[in-house]
Amino acid sequence: MIFPYKFLVHSTDYGLSIDENLDDGKILLLPSQIQKISNLILILCYQRDVVQNLITAVNKMERKHKAMNLFEWLMQMKYYWFDQDQECVIKSLDAKFEYGFEYQGSYTRCVVSPLTERCFVCLNQAIHYHLGGLCLGPAGCGKKETISQLTIMLGKPFYNFNCTYAINHNLMVDIFKGMAGTGAWICLNNIDNLDVHILSLASQLLSAIFYALKTREEFITIENETIHLVPTAACLSILVDNPKANYNKLSLRTGYFPSSTSSTAALPKCLLDLFRPVTLVNPDIKQITEVLLTTHGFNYAPQLTKQLLAFKNLTEDFLHMPAMIKDTATYEISKPFAKSINLIGTMTEDEQRKAEEEALVIAIRNNFVPRLVEKDGSLFAMILTDIFPAVDVPIIVDNEISEAIAVSLSKKYLQPGPIFTSRVLQLAQLVSIHRYILLVGPSGCGKSKSIQTLSGAYSEMGRTVNLQPINVRSIARTAFFGQFDSITEAWKDG
Template sequence: MVLTLTGLSSAPDLSSGGVQPNPHQVTHIMGYSTWRFFFLSNDELLEILSETKDPQRVQPHLKKCFEGINTLEFSAEQEIVAMVSAEKEVVSFSGTIIPADAKGMVEKWLAQVEEQMVQSMKDTCVEAIQAYFSTAKNKWLLDWPGQIVICAECVHWTAEVAQAIEDSTLPDYLRKSNDQIDDMVKMVRGKLSSGARTTMGALIVIDVHARDVISKLISIGIKSTQDFNWICQLRYYWREGSVFVAMITTEIHIFIFTECRTLMGALRLNLGGAPEGPAGTGKTETTKDLAKAVAKQCVVFNCSDGLDYKAMGKFFKGLAQAGAWACFDEFNRIELEVLSVVAQQIHSIQMAITQKLERFMFEGTDILLNPTCSIFITMNPGYAGRQELPDNLKVLFRTVAMMVPDYAMIGEISLYSFGFIDARREIILSVVCILIKCWARKYMFIVDPSLAEKIVYTYKLCSEQLSSQHHYDYGMRAVKTVLTAARNLKLNYPDQLEAILVLRAIVDVNLPKFLAQDVPLFEGIYSDLFPGIQLPQPDRDELVEILKKCLSKRNLQATEWYMEKIIQVYEMILVRHGLMIVGEPMGGKTCGYQVTTLI
C-alpha cells in the first residue's frame, strides 16, 4: 500500500536523523485549537506539543500563555484543581480538569484551563463582593486574591460614590476615604506576605486616585450622577452576576497619566491607539494599565527592523481570535515595506469589526473574530532609525501626544503606597513662594518640599549643574529606580527616619554612575535639599568579609576603593534589570561583576 501525503509545503528534513516538523506549519494548524499559541515562538510551541504524556512539563511555558498563571496545582491523581500566581496566590478551579482525558492533546486541556480560569475568577468575584459587607475591611483585603480585591473594591467604590452624590454627602465620604487609606498605609508598614504587600500597594495607588476624584467632584459642586465630570470616570457596576465597566468614550483618566485622554474614543470608532512622545513619558504603561482596568490581556511586543509581514500576520491572527490587545513598542522601527503590508492586515481586522462579522478571511484563512481585540502602537518621533508611517497606516490609529508626566505626583503616590508617611504633605499656603519687600530687600520663603519633590529636585539640579555624559539619565526611569530602592530600604529598616531612607536611596542609585569631578557637586546638591541629615554608615560587615575572601581566592587586592565599587555594582543589580559598567581597560570591571556572582 502506498500513502500519498499532500499539502506539505516542503519535504521532511531528515538531516538530523529524524523527521523534523515545519514549525510554521505546526503553528498554522495548532494555533486554531488554542489561540494563545500564536503568541509563542516556534521553539516554545514545539516543546509544548511534544510533552503529550507529562502535563507537568508544560508548566514552564504557562507564563507565556496566561499572563497571571505561574503554575497549575495538580492533585495526587494528576488532576488540575487550581491555578497559582507568581505571588503564590492560589485560586481553586470551579471544576476539575483531567489532562489524561485529552489523550495527549495538550491544546485540548489548555483550552479547558482557559475556560476554568474565567469561570473560577467570576465565581470568586461573586463571593468577594458579597463578603465585603459581612467582613472587617482589613481582614477582607487579605482574604481574597489581589485581582479580586481590586475589582470588588472598584465595584463598591462606584456604588458608594454614586449614593453619596445623590444624598449630597460627598464631604463625609471623602473623610471616610482618607481614613481607609491611612488604615491601609498602616497595614503596609506592618508585616505582610509578598503577595499581600503587592496587592495593598496597588490598591493604595488606586484609592489615592479615587480620593482625588472625589475632591474634584466636591470642588465643582456636582449634584447629579448624570454630570459629565462623574460619567467620564472609569466606573465598575455589578449587574446580573457580571462586572460591567462603564465610562464616557471621549475621555479617560488612567491613574496618574491624565494626558492620555482619547484611547477609549479610538476604540469606540474601531480604531487603534497611537501614544507618541519621548522616552519615559508612560506610553506603554498607560496602554497596559488601561488593558488591566478593563480586564483585557495586553501582549507587549518590542518591534525591530528585522520583523517581516509573516510574523506580524501570525500575531494578528492570535489577536483577532483572542479578543486580546497588543501594544507594539517602537512601531516605527519596522521597515517601510513591511509597514505597508501591515496596514492592509490591520485594516482587514478593523473592517471585520465594523461589519460585526463572526468570521472573516485573513490572508486567505477563514478565522473567528472576537470584536474586543484592539491594536496599539507607541512611537518615539525624531529618533535615529525610525520610519515615517505611510498614510494608509496613519488613518487606522488615533494619535495621542504624551508629555512628560508629573514626576513629583508619581513619587508621592508610590512612596505613600510603600508606607512612607511624609511622602505627601498638605500645602497650607496658597502660594509656594512669598515675596516680602523690607528695607528695599527681597526675601523668598519656600515651603519645605516633600520627599518625592526632593527626588525630582535632585535630578533637576543634577541635569543643570553636572557635566553632560551619555550614561547620565534624569528621566522617569531614574526616578523609578530611586523609588524601588527606597521601598527595599523601608522593608529592611521600617523604624528609620524616612528622610534618611530616601537620601540613602538617592545616593546609592546615583553615586556609582557619576564621574569623579561631578561627585562634589552631587554631594552639595543633596546636602542642600536634605539639610541636617547625616547618613549613617551602612551595616556591610558581613558583605565585606565575603568580598575579601572572594578577592583573595582570585589573588586580587581588597583595596577600599575597589571594595566600594564592587558593592556599588552589587546594589545596582538589586534595583535594576540590567546595568553597564564603564571604565578604562584593566580597571577591574570584569572581575568586579564576577565577584558579585559569588555573594
C-alpha cells in the same frame, strides 16, 4: 517590610498574624501581601484625586443640578454590574466595554495621573470607533505602561510585540489572525522598525479587520482562512519620538532626505489613517513620587516629595550625570527603594519624620553614588546635606561581603585598594536591587575585574554564581537576540 498597624485594621481577618518579636502595632507581611496592600493604597489615592477634581469642578458650576453632565465625570471609567445578564460594563463618555475578566494576578499598578487619564480617554474613543490607538512620546514617558494599565482596568488579554527585522509576512499574518480569532488586544511596539512591505501588509490586514468590526460581521477571511471574529479585538501601537532616528529610517527607506522628522514620518499614510494618535509628554513626577511614597508606607509623602524634586533639580544643574539618569532620577528613587524601607509606627511625629528622611537618604545614596564620577562625589554629599540637613546617616559596610571581596582579590593576586573595593561594594548593592546593570568607563579602569571580583566574593559566601562573558561584537545579531525561522516558522531563542 513592616507597615503601621493602623493601615491594616482588618488584615487579621485574612490570616495575617502579628509577630510577637515586633513592637506593638506592627504586622510583618509577605511580599505578595505587601503588593496587594500597596495596590489598594494606590487605588485609594487615585479615587481621592478624582473626588477632589470633581468637587472643584462642581464648585465652579453655576447650575449645580447638571453636575452629572460634567466632562470631568463623564470621562471617568465607571463600572456597572448587571445582575440580570451577569456582566460588568465599563463606560467612558460614549464608549462602552464589557469587562473581560482576564486574570491579572497581583500585578504592579502604575500611578494614574491626569496625563494618563487623557490617554485613556483617547484610546477608549479610538477603540470604540474601531480604530487603532497610536501612542507617541519620548522614551521613558510611560507609553507601554499606560497601555498595559488600560488593558488591566478593562480586564482584556494583552500581548506586546516588539517590532524588529525578524517579523516577516507569515508572522505578521499569524499575529492578526490571533487578534481577530481571540478578541485580544495587541500592541505593536516601535512599529516604525518594520520593513515597508510588512507595514503595507499590516495596513491591509488592519483595514479588513476594522471594517469587519464596524459592519459587525461574524467571520473574516485572512489569507484564504475563515476565522470567527471576536468583536473585542483591538490593536494599539507605540512610537518613540526621536527625530534623528526617524530622519535616518525614512532616508534609508526612500532614498531621499525628508523635510519632516516627526514620529509618524516613517509610516505610510494608509497605515496612519487607521490609528488615532495620542501624544504623551513628560510624566507628572511630583504626583507619581508622592503616590508611590504613600503606597510604601511614608506618612510624610508630600513634604518628602518636595525635597526629592529639589534634589533632582540640583543634580541636573550641578552634577555631570547622563541625561537619561537625570530625567528618571526622582521616579527611580521612589519606586525600587521605597519597597525595602521599614517604618516604625509607634514613633513620635518628629521621630517618624526623621526616620523617613533617613530611609530616603539611604535609598538616594545607594542608588546614585555608584553612578557618580570621582569629582562629583563631594558635590553630591553637599547637595544631600542641604536638602536633608537634619539627617546624618553613617555609611554602613557589610563586613561579610567585604571580607569575601578581600579573599577573592587575594586569589586573583590583586591588591584590595580602597577605591576598587568601594566600587565592588557599590556594584553589590546594585545587584541586590536591579536586574540589569551597565558598567561604563574607559578601557583598563577595572569593569571586568569588578564583575569577576564580585562573582568570586559571592562564591566565597556560598552563593552559586554563573558568570558567562559574551563578546557581542563576535556574535551575529540573530544569534544574540534570536530569530524567526522562515522555513519551519518557529522562533529560535538567542
